[in-house]
Amino acid sequence: MRSLRWIGLLALYVGAQAVALLLAEPFRSAGLVTSSNPQSVTAPLEIIVIIVLAPLLILYIARRQGGLAALRHLILFAIAASLYITLYATFSAIYPALLLPPPYGAELAYSPAVTLAAIVSAGLYLLLLMEPQWYVVDLVGFLAAGSLIAILGISFAVLPAFILLVALLIYDAIAVYGTKHMVTLAEAVTDMKLPILLVMPDSAGYDYTNAPSLQEQRAQPTEQREALFMGLGDVVIPGTLVVSAFIWLPTTPAVLGVGGNLWAGIGALLGSLLGYAILMRLVLRGNAQAGLPFLNGGALAGYLLAYALVFRSFTFGLTGGL
Numbered sequence: 001m002r003s004l005r006w007i008g009l010l011a012l013y014v015g016a017q018a019v020a021l022l023l024a025e026p027f028r029s030a031g032l033v034t035s036s037n038p039q040s041v042t043a044p045l046e047i048i049v050i051i052v053l054a055p056l057l058i059l060y061i062a063r064r065q066g067g068l069a070a071l072r073h074l075i076l077f078a079i080a081a082s083l084y085i086t087l088y089a090t091f092s093a094i095y096p097a098l099l100l101p102p103p104y105g106a107e108l109a110y111s112p113a114v115t116l117a118a119i120v121s122a123g124l125y126l127l128l129l130m131e132p133q134w135y136v137v138d139l140v141g142f143l144a145a146g147s148l149i150a151i152l153g154i155s156f157a158v159l160p161a162f163i164l165l166v167a168l169l170i171y172d173a174i175a176v177y178g179t180k181h182m183v184t185l186a187e188a189v190t191d192m193k194l195p196i197l198l199v200m201p202d203s204a205g206y207d208y209t210n211a212p213s214l215q216e217q218r219a220q221p222t223e224q225r226e227a228l229f230m231g232l233g234d235v236v237i238p239g240t241l242v243v244s245a246f247i248w249l250p251t252t253p254a255v256l257g258v259g260g261n262l263w264a265g266i267g268a269l270l271g272s273l274l275g276y277a278i279l280m281r282l283v284l285r286g287n288a289q290a291g292l293p294f295l296n297g298g299a300l301a302g303y304l305l306a307y308a309l310v311f312r313s314f315t316f317g318l319t320g321g322l
Helices: 002-029 045-062 067-094 112-130 134-155 158-178 181-192 214-218 232-248 260-283 292-311
Strands: 197-201 227-231
Touching: 002 067, 002 134, 002 197, 002 227, 002 232, 002 260, 045 067, 045 158, 045 181, 067 112, 067 134, 067 181, 112 134, 134 158, 134 197, 134 232, 158 181, 158 232, 158 292, 181 197, 181 214, 181 227, 197 232, 227 232, 232 260, 232 292, 260 292
Parallel strands: none
Antiparallel strands: 197 227
């Protein structure tokens, strides 16, 4: 089981990208975009600022007396609210609103999506609050990752997505290898048992609620560590380019019956998987690693290669925001 932990994380990674591709069109129809102008090169700046500042704010609050508990409740509530919105959009695509028959009046409608989204999001919130075992954390993280990837992918065309990936690639390297505050953040998040980190243990019976801190686990020899961890951002950010290519590029030319847009997205995914393989080799040696330099770098390279091969052009779909 120990040697298969990276495969479990890989399944979560690929699965989240697949879910995002399925959700992209329904989310765009529901208007779940973060930018009024997805083609603008400045579109990702707000997200970049939030991602840079949020860890600093979390660390500041976590160091205050009682801050860790208050922050955990606040983040859990925000996660539940976000899940409700995205689950409602997802269920609405599956279960359309129903007109109520007389005597209630045909002008009244009932949407099963409202009830389903409320039940699922509230149930997951309570599970995270009372029994945040690793499989609960991973389930919520998986759902959140798929939704976030879809939302960011429909919000940013290819050029803004490129800017997002490059900027966060650089930031992650600085935050992990330079200032190291991202390592400190990971330790705080592990203590709070939040779905900001995906967890893959040695065995299904791993008790995440009583697990040692990430700092204590990192002090152990690699072969004695009980779980591998991967930041949710390492899944979401490279996936943004996968969905962006699928949504914003033309479907023609088609190759083997598959549209060029999907081939470009698959290229980004395969490139990120190559980066994932290199990343896991380094992680299994025991040291904390910045994921985005490998994952984003691989996604960018894979996209460029796939685009050049399929579209036979070296504009790479990057001229839309210029």
